[in-house]
Amino acid sequence: MPELPEVEITKNGLEMLLSKKTITKVQIFNPNLRWKVDQSIISKLDNKTIDSFSRRGKYILFNFDKGHLMIHLGMSGKINVVDINQPLEKHDHFLLHFDNKVMRFNDPRRFGSIFYLDRLSHELIDKLGVEPLEDSFDKNYLFENSRNKTQNVKAFIMDSKIVVGVGNIYACESLYKAGINPKTIANKISKQRYINLTNNIREVLRKAIKAGGTTLQDFTKVDGKPGYFSQELAVYGRENEKCYNCNGKIKRIIQNQRSTFYCPKCQK
Numbered sequence: 048m049p050e051l052p053e054v055e056i057t058k059n060g061l062e063m064l065l066s067k068k069t070i071t072k073v074q075i076f077n078p079n080l081r082w083k084v085d086q087s088i089i090s091k092l093d094n095k096t097i098d099s100f101s102r103r104g105k106y107i108l109f110n111f112d113k114g115h116l117m118i119h120l121g122m123s124g125k126i127n128v129v130d131i132n133q134p135l136e137k138h139d140h141f142l143l144h145f146d147n148k149v150m151r152f153n154d155p156r157r158f159g160s161i162f163y164l165d166r167l168s169h170e171l172i173d174k175l176g177v178e179p180l181e182d183s184f185d186k187n188y189l190f191e192n193s194r195n196k197t198q199n200v201k202a203f204i205m206d207s208k209i210v211v212g213v214g215n216i217y218a219c220e221s222l223y224k225a226g227i228n229p230k231t232i233a234n235k236i237s238k239q240r241y242i243n244l245t246n247n248i249r250e251v252l253r254k255a256i257k258a259g260g261t262t263l264q265d266f267t268k269v270d271g272k273p274g275y276f277s278q279e280l281a282v283y284g285r286e287n288e289k290c291y292n293c294n295g296k297i298k299r300i301i302q303n304q305r306s307t308f309y310c311p312k313c314q315k
Contacts, residue, residue: 049105049120049124049125050105050212050213050214050215050216050217051104051105051179051211051212051213051214051217051252052217052252052255052256053120054102054104054105054106054107054120054212055102055256056256057107057120057125057126057269058100058101058102058107060128060269061100061107061109061126061128061150061269062099062100064128064148064269065097065100065128065145065148065150066097066098066099066100067096067097067098068096068097068145068146068148069094069095069096069097069145069146070092070093070094070095070096070097070143070144070145071094071144071145071146072093072142072143072144073088073089073092073093073142073143073144074089074141074142074144075088075089075140075141075142076135076139076140076141076142077140077157078140079157080121080140080154080157080158080159080160080161081119081121081157081158081159081160082160082162084140084141084161085162085163087163088116088161088163091114091163092116092143092163095111095112095114096111096112097109097110097111098110098111098112103172103175103178103211104172104175104178104207104211104212105119105120105211105212106118106119106171106172107119107120107126108167113165114163114164114165114166115163115164115166115167116161116162116163116164117160117161117162117163117164117169117171117172118152118159118160118161119159119160119161119171120154120159121154121156121157121158121159121160122156122158122159123154123155123156123158123159124152124153124154124158124159125152125153125154126150126151126152126153126269127150127151127153127269128148128149128150128151128269129148129149129151130147130148130149131144131145131147131148131149133149135151136151136153137155138153138154138155139151139152139153140152140153140154140157141161174208175207175208175211176206176207176208176209176210176211177209177210177211178210178211178212179210179211179212179213179248179249179252180249180252180253184210184245184248184249185245186241186242186245186246187238188210188245189203189204189209189210189241189244189245190236190237190238190241190242192209193233193234193236193241194234195234196232196233196234197232197233197234198232198233199229199230199231199232199233199302199303200222200227200228200229200230200231200232200233200236200244201218201219201222201229201230201302201303201307202233202302202303203233204218204221204222204244204248205218205303210248212252213248213252215283215305215306215307216280216283217248217251217252217255219282219283219307219308219309220251220280220281220282220283221244221247221248221251222244222309222314223281223282223308223309223310223313223314224247224250224251224281225240225243225244225247226240226243226313226314226315227240227244227314227315228309228311228314228315229300229302229307229309229314230300230302254279258279282297282308282309282310283308284308285297285308286298286299286308287299290310290312290313292310292313293310293312293313295310295311295312295313296310297309297310298310298311
């Protein structure tokens with residue numbers, strides 16, 4: 048599933064290629080995504096100029112003088128910008144045409160979503176937590192918000208109502224770098240260890256963005272190229288391989304129906 052770095056990279060790529068461009072045509076080939084795409088989007092977007100792009104959590108926002116297009120990549124979604132005469136690919140569900148380019152939303156599993164918003168408010172984004180790369184995610188934030196939390200720390204930092212975009216891959220990597228066992232109960236972790244974890248979440252996310260995100264299966268950038276952060280993963284996907292720090296073995300467990308990778312020796 049694309050996580051915050053992949054969504055940020057997609058947003059940045061779209062901004063470079065399509066900011067200030069005018070939509071000349073909208074096509075919906077399959078409206079049956081996680082929520083059915085409203086056909087009225089076609090008329091609402093026609094001839095609109097994109098003022099800017101932004102991101103809230105894992106949602107990409109196309110901002111117009113009035114209104115917003117909100118896209119979530121879901122589990123397998125990607126957005127590519129291609130030459131106007133390039134053949135369609137299987138699972139291209141939603142297209143925005145410009146003078147000489149086409150933006151294509153491709154989603155094999157169809158868990159993505161597309162909404163038009165008259166104003167920047169929607170039940171999917173209104174209750175999201177803080178952005179981990181912004182100042183609101185300060186050294187005190189995780190500690191102060193964990194005091195009444197009895198779930199494991201991995202589930203806590205993956206809770207989008209607490210902090211957005213720290214998905215499974217980056218939660219595993221951040222906890223490893225902070226030396227925190229993912230099974231530890233959230234309210235049992237000291238303030239200093241949370242400060243360390245905060246710094247590592249920021250560092251891991253920034254490095255992933257710089258590396259173009261993590262391509263494990265489906266994700267590609269808007270130019271169709273993969274991300275390369277998978278080459279820097281220390282624990283995720285490395286079950287039974289040697290820990291880079293202590294030469295112990297990386298272990299895999301299931302937490303909250305997701306795979307967790309960690310080093311039992313390094314993460315106490």
